[in-house]
Amino acid sequence: MTIAASTELICFLILSVVIIAGGIGIVFLENIVYSAFLLGGVFMAIAGLYLLLNASFVAAAQILVYVGAVNVLILFAIMLVNKREDPKPIKGLQLRKIISAGVCAGLLALLIRVDLTTPWSLPGPTSIGELATERIGEHLFTDYLLPFELASVLLLMAMIGAIVLARRDVLITDVGTGKEVNQGLIEKATSPLLIDKNSSS
Amino acid sequence: MPCLGALFINSQSLTAPGELLNLSLNAWAIAPEGAVLIAMLGTLLVDLAGEKAAANWAPPICYVGLLTALGLLAMQWNGPLESSFLGAFLSDNLAIAFRSVVALSTLISLLISWRYAEQSGSPVGEYAAILLAATLGAMLLCGATDLVSVFISLETLSVASYLLSGYMKRDARSSEAALKYLLVGSAAAAVFLYGASLLYGISGTTNLQAIGIALITSPTPLAALALVFVLATVAFKIAAVPFHQWTPDVYEGSPTPVVAFLSVGSKAAGFALAVRLLIGCFGAFDNQWKLLFTVLAVLSMTLGNVVALAQTSMKRMLAYSSIGQAGFVMIGLVCGTEDGFASMVLYMAAYLFMNLGAFACIILFSIRTGSDRISDYAGLYQKDPLITLGLSLCLLSLGGIPPMIGFFGKIYLFFAGWADQQYLLVIVGLVTSVISIYYYISVIKMMVVKEPYEASDVVKNYPSIQWETLGMPPLRIALVTCVLVTAIGGVLSNPLFQWANSTVAGTPLLQQAIALGSQINIG
Numbered sequence: 256m257t258i259a260a261s262t263e264l265i266c267f268l269i270l271s272v273v274i275i276a277g278g279i280g281i282v283f284l285e286n287i288v289y290s291a292f293l294l295g296g297v298f299m300a301i302a303g304l305y306l307l308l309n310a311s312f313v314a315a316a317q318i319l320v321y322v323g324a325v326n327v328l329i330l331f332a333i334m335l336v337n338k339r340e341d342p343k344p345i346k347g348l349q350l351r352k353i354i355s356a357g358v359c360a361g362l363l364a365l366l367i368r369v370d371l372t373t374p375w376s377l378p379g380p381t382s383i384g385e386l387a388t389e390r391i392g393e394h395l396f397t398d399y400l401l402p403f404e405l406a407s408v409l410l411l412m413a414m415i416g417a418i419v420l421a422r423r424d425v426l427i428t429d430v431g432t433g434k435e436v437n438q439g440l441i442e443k444a445t446s447p448l449l450i451d452k453n454s455s456s
Numbered sequence: 457m458p459c460l461g462a463l464f465i466n467s468q469s470l471t472a473p474g475e476l477l478n479l480s481l482n483a484w485a486i487a488p489e490g491a492v493l494i495a496m497l498g499t500l501l502v503d504l505a506g507e508k509a510a511a512n513w514a515p516p517i518c519y520v521g522l523l524t525a526l527g528l529l530a531m532q533w534n535g536p537l538e539s540s541f542l543g544a545f546l547s548d549n550l551a552i553a554f555r556s557v558v559a560l561s562t563l564i565s566l567l568i569s570w571r572y573a574e575q576s577g578s579p580v581g582e583y584a585a586i587l588l589a590a591t592l593g594a595m596l597l598c599g600a601t602d603l604v605s606v607f608i609s610l611e612t613l614s615v616a617s618y619l620l621s622g623y624m625k626r627d628a629r630s631s632e633a634a635l636k637y638l639l640v641g642s643a644a645a646a647v648f649l650y651g652a653s654l655l656y657g658i659s660g661t662t663n664l665q666a667i668g669i670a671l672i673t674s675p676t677p678l679a680a681l682a683l684v685f686v687l688a689t690v691a692f693k694i695a696a697v698p699f700h701q702w703t704p705d706v707y708e709g710s711p712t713p714v715v716a717f718l719s720v721g722s723k724a725a726g727f728a729l730a731v732r733l734l735i736g737c738f739g740a741f742d743n744q745w746k747l748l749f750t751v752l753a754v755l756s757m758t759l760g761n762v763v764a765l766a767q768t769s770m771k772r773m774l775a776y777s778s779i780g781q782a783g784f785v786m787i788g789l790v791c792g793t794e795d796g797f798a799s800m801v802l803y804m805a806a807y808l809f810m811n812l813g814a815f816a817c818i819i820l821f822s823i824r825t826g827s828d829r830i831s832d833y834a835g836l837y838q839k840d841p842l843i844t845l846g847l848s849l850c851l852l853s854l855g856g857i858p859p860m861i862g863f864f865g866k867i868y869l870f871f872a873g874w875a876d877q878q879y880l881l882v883i884v885g886l887v888t889s890v891i892s893i894y895y896y897i898s899v900i901k902m903m904v905v906k907e908p909y910e911a912s913d914v915v916k917n918y919p920s921i922q923w924e925t926l927g928m929p930p931l932r933i934a935l936v937t938c939v940l941v942t943a944i945g946g947v948l949s950n951p952l953f954q955w956a957n958s959t960v961a962g963t964p965l966l967q968q969a970i971a972l973g974s975q976i977n978i979g
Contacts, residue, residue, distance in 0.1 A: 365681065366681070368677075369677045369678050369681050372676075372677050373676045373677060373678045374676070380660075397542055398541070398542040398543060398544060398602075399602075399604055399605075400481070400541055400542070400544070401486070401540075401541040401544040401545055401596070401600075401602075401605050402544065402602075402604045402605045402607075402608040402609075405593070405596060405605070405608045405609060405612060406608055408493065408496075408589060408592060408593075408612060409589075409593070409608065409611060409612045409615060411589075412585070412586055412589035412612070412615065412616055412619075413615055413619075415500070415585060415586065416582075416586055416615070416616070416619035419579060419582045419586075419619075419623075420619065420622060420623075420625050427577060428577065429574050429575055429577060430507055430508060430511040430574045430580070430926060431511070431571070431574045431575070431925045431926030431927055432575075432925055432926075436575060436576055436577030437576075437577065437626060438576055438577045438578060438624060438625060438626035438627070439576060439624055439627035439630070440576065440624050440627045440629060440630055440709070440711060440712075441572060441575060441576055441711075441712070441822045441823060441826055442712070442771070442822050442826065442827060442828040443826050443827060444629065
């Protein structure tokens with residue numbers, strides 16, 4: 256084994272351990288701030304995997320978007336909602352945990368089995384390295400032109416929707432009749448079925 | 457057909473710089489979506505002039521945009537079958553039929569929304585713009601033939617739906633609905649991406665047709681796993697049991713016109729996606745996905761119709777009934793015969809009118825009374841004959857009572873299922889139809905049979921009927937149109953049958969699947 260190959264292997268092993276340990280930590284740590292920081296670490300390690308695959312543009316995009324935007328946004332959300340409140344105990348939590356652990360273990364077993372039985376075509380396509388940026392740009396303006404343009408509509412709509420939901424200046428009159436309104440559902444809240452039956456009988 | 461696939465693979469590998477730039481985009485295929493997009497931008501611009509201007513000008517802009525889209529779709533009917541955007545989109549008859557259903561459902565949903573949005577004090581312009589964006593996503597989803605376009609259009613539809621279901625931001629129920637929908641929907645999108653990445657890994661292409669060919673030549677266990685993941689997303693979108701848990705809560709908390717769109721437009725897009733993915737891509741796993749879909753259909757019909765019996769809220773009842781109706785439509789998809797596909801398209805069109813008619817009636821009732829409890833409808837025929845008549849006709853049609861359009865749709869579905877020897881599905885369908893008639897009729901009984909002194913307090917204090925308020929005339933037009941089509945469409949359904957049949961005839965994808973299916977039967 257050459258020095259290059261063994262270095263690559265060592266890097267891959269370290270990154271994999273970081274990703275798996277970080278992923279487990281995100282799920283199991285009680286403090287959500289630690290989870291958020293671990294998530295940032297996992298994103299960075301995934302960017303490292305992309306670098307190992309010689310996909311530097313994807314790695315840079317991963318760091319910019321996931322670490323720079325998504326993870327920071329999560330931290331902001333945690334900081335804005337600094338309400339200390341103990342969650343109400345959920346009935347049958349232990350049973351639910353066991354069931355979901357069973358489902359996840361089953362899925363993992365299935366994935367491992369499929370992974371071992373599938374005849375993978377190895378080695379995969381050779382990486383094109385620095386040309387990747389150019390190639391991605393070509394794809395965006397040829398065969399992925401439609402999704403690329405649609406993404407702009409998606410972003411515009413998401414922005415407008417976020418503004419509508421977040422802005423405070425609310426309309427308090429009905430444009431048609433001039434009556435005061437409260438921006439709620441027209442249907443008034445109703446009591447659930449069981450209470451209803453008990454009160455009427 | 458394989459030679460066409462080889463051509464596709466060639467064009468995929470032809471990604472040398474400059475070569476692809478000379479190929480024709482064939483962008484005319486998405487002209488209807490362009491009309492919707494222009495209407496959306498126009499609505500947003502008008503909205504800058506203030507709420508009053510938006511309330512006056514947004515409706516006509518939306519009508520013009522959607523009607524233009526429908527006109528352009530009609531012009532594309534039976535047009536040349538060229539893949540546009542280098543394999544990202546295909547405007548075959550199936551896509552046109554489903555896009556028309558989506559556009560028409562948006563048009564009717566908008567007609568019935570104005571008064572509702574104004575009476576709740578929500579900004580009207582942005583509401584219309586977001587609904588049009590959802591329509592754009594749903595329409596592109598119907599014709600998308602590439603995993604990337606499928607995903608982006610699916611997300612456009614989903615994100616717009618989350619926003620719309622949380623649109624009544626001062627109401628906790630609406631926020632709860634939006635949050636639940638967002639969380640479950642994001643999980644479904646993640647599962648879809650996982651499945652899609654597996655498909656890309658197996659075949660090395662994102663084109664659905666090329667993936668289909670790759671799966672036929674080398675079916676691996678990995679592909680079966682991808683099938684399960686993709687199927688889960690489709691089932692989430694059409695709200696099939698057991699992927700339905702979001703439906704009742706979201707339907708109850710969302711603004712009612714949004715529910716009308718979600719139950720018809722979004723579902724139609726989901727079925728188009730199912731056809732594209734399952735028939736176009738997983739042809740090699742025909743038996744597997746049909747078995748899974750049979751299970752989903754049986755569960756949906758049974759659970760949807762049985763749980764609907766116990767509901768006291770009209771919106772919740774229609775939510776469960778829509779789960780059951782999706783189960784009926786799935787019979788057509790499972791058959792895979794010419795009649796099966798045609799009956800699926802026909803039932804989707806019939807469902808559009810009868811379901812939106814029912815929603816128009818319950819929206820009108822809640823605008824006048826502020827209630828959607830079934831018990832509050834007691835004795836309504838005394839005060840409001842129009843709602844009583846319209847709701848009765850639409851519910852009878854949903855239940856499949858003879859002269860209505862729903863009866864013909866349902867009988868065609870069951871006929872197609874029986875001819876294809878799907879006895880289990882047809883028998884479950886028949887039994888659950890009878891159950892559904894029970895709860896539909898109990899609403900009608902509540903409205904019609906009660907004596908005046910038995911009427912609910914809401915009906916006793918019923919306001920005088922006025923149609924002059926801003927936004928009421930469109931609601932009346934939508935209501936009367938839907939009810940008329942539901943009532944008369946059944947008797948004059950021949951054009952609809954022809955339309956459904958030529959949809960199937962003009963779609964190479966479906967013809968191929970039918971030919972394959974009949975070969976297996978003969979052999």
